[in-house]
Amino acid sequence: MLKVGSYLNVSDNSGAKKVQCIKILNKHPKGSAFLGDFVVVSVKKLRSKGNLKVKKKDVCLALVFRVRFKKKRLDGRFFKFFDNVVILLNKNFKPYGTRFFGPVVKELRKQKRVRVSSLGSNHF
DSSP states (O other): BTTOEEEEEEEEEEESEEEEOOOOOOOOOTTOOOTTEEEEEEEEEEEESSSSOTTTTOOEEEEEEEESSOOOTTSOOOOSSSSSSEEEETTOOEEEEEEEOEOOOHHHHHHHOOOOOTEEEEOO
């Protein structure tokens, strides 16, 4: 459950480390973003090593990859993660990074717009 102004971790190799949520797309202005929603973010911190595809203060589109909010699946199981994580996308909904770190949930694999499952390392 993410609000505008939340700080989020980045889980890809685009070069960003921390971002801040500016706007939640396709929701009420006072609404919250959940797993699989698109948000507009601003890059606040960069990683020190590697090739950097984004710069500080860049405004990017992002997909909410993991959230701390408890989620219930249709079979009755609950799951939640330890932190709020996004992956950065360009204007055409293509990811900046070539690898995603951490588990990929089933709910994101069903989305057709972003190719997430093949770039992730673990499936949850």
